[in-house]
Amino acid sequence: xxxxxxxxxxxITVDRPDVANNSNNYMDFLNRAVHEAARRHSWDCMKxxxxxxxxxxxxxxxxxxxxxxxxxxxxxxxxxDGNPVPVYARTELEQLVPSFRPPVYFTYTQDxxxxxxxxxxxxxxxxxxxxxxxxxxxxxxxxxxxxPLLDLxxxxxxxxxxxxxxxxxxxxxxxxxxxxxxxELVANSGEDIAVSLPAPRADKE
Numbered sequence: 001x002x003x004x005x006x007x008x009x010x011x012i013t014v015d016r017p018d019v020a021n022n023s024n025n026y027m028d029f030l031n032r033a034v035h036e037a038a039r040r041h042s043w044d045c046m047k048x049x050x051x052x053x054x055x056x057x058x059x060x061x062x063x064x065x066x067x068x069x070x071x072x073x074x075x076x077x078x079x080x081d082g083n084p085v086p087v088y089a090r091t092e093l094e095q096l097v098p099s100f101r102p103p104v105y106f107t108y109t110q111d112x113x114x115x116x117x118x119x120x121x122x123x124x125x126x127x128x129x130x131x132x133x134x135x136x137x138x139x140x141x142x143x144x145x146x147x148p149l150l151d152l153x154x155x156x157x158x159x160x161x162x163x164x165x166x167x168x169x170x171x172x173x174x175x176x177x178x179x180x181x182x183x184e185l186v187a188n189s190g191e192d193i194a195v196s197l198p199a200p201r202a203d204k205e
Contacts, residue, residue, distance in 0.1 A: 001154050003030055004143040009158060014165055026161075029168075031139050033160035034149050038136050041189040042069060045148035048135035054123040063115040066135040070108070077106055077117070078130045085129065087117065156184035 075084035106117035166174035
């Protein structure tokens, strides 16, 4: 389903003279709905991989601008040799006795500029790490395009979009669409968690 397909359905569903039949308005509501679904759950289709480089003599590197959270818990960063590098939140690290900390690790932080990871000592030479994370979907500006969340979970995204539209004009019917979105979210995220889990090894089945 493209954004234009979704807009065509929404125009019929909303059918209100006080909501301008302007594609740009519907595009904005659709993008907001997709972002809200991504905020509520890290979907399998949001998995991403990126390379980040800590420059020689530095300790910190910014994470990608679309970063939401890491995949796979503790070991979601790998050094140039493919060795896993553990990542700790600052609060976790404060509870870990220094003598029990691994020789190389990252501290995960956030400020007004975004997300970063920090090494305990400066890098000796430019060092590139591979990170596995969940990425927020980008804003779609071409109605002929789609995004995986809309393509995979059409009813869920359409329900949230309708809720946002009706809420914007203070129509209480938005609650009906929001309730439907919540039902869809619970059902779809449950199925998505099962899909996201690693397949069992033959000797463990």
